Every structure is written in structure tokens, then in C-alpha cells.
Amino acid sequence: MFGCSGTCSGCGQTIPPNELVAKAISPLNQQTTNLDNQKNSPSNLYVFHLKCFSCTKCGSHLRTGDRYTMLAGSLVCEQDWHKIIKNTTATNGANPPVRKGKVGRPRRTKE
Secondary structure, X not given: OEXXXXXXXXXXXXXXXXXEXXXXXXXXXXXXXXXXXXXXXXXXXXXXXXXXXXXXXXXXXXXXXXXEEEEOOEEEXXXXXXXXXXXXXXXXXXXXOOOOOOOOOOOOOOX
């Protein structure tokens, strides 16, 4: 796509209108009820120089077809996203606690 003569979300420099760019859309806020206005909102659209379209964690260059996500306005590749999610669940105690002793229903005794 050609630039829209705005600024690059990666480096902050201006993008001339004739330069090829990469665009990313951040996830929509589920709290908003009027989604039609939000889809076209400029706050959801990020424009990058092709050279700036890279993961903010590992620096790998993202190409067409690569899977990535936007976290707080930053590009994160799929591999780093899995690492972030894994670390987040480990630190938040999302893993079930280890149960000690017998597990299951108690046995009934014949009377």
C-alpha cells in the first residue's frame, strides 16, 4: 500500500505519500458499543515504513503473511507473543494448585 503522508508508528518520521507502507490495526475495544465508528477510528490504525515493520521484542522483520499482534501499540511476532502469554500465566498463578492426598469421591462403605 502507498503511504498516507502521515508519520511512521515505528520510528516517528514522516512518510511521503508515494512510499510503500505496512498497516496494522489494533484490536477493537470490546467496551465500545458503536463498533462502526471505532473500525474507522485513526487510533486503531498504525502505519509503518516497510523497514520499520518489525517485532519490538526480538527485532525480526515482519513480512506479508507473517502472524503478529499489537500490544499497547507495539508490534509483537507470534513467537514472542507465545513467550509473553506463557510468562504471564506463570506469574499470575493461572496454573491449578497441586492437590495433596487422595483425589476423587470418597468411598462408600457397606452397612
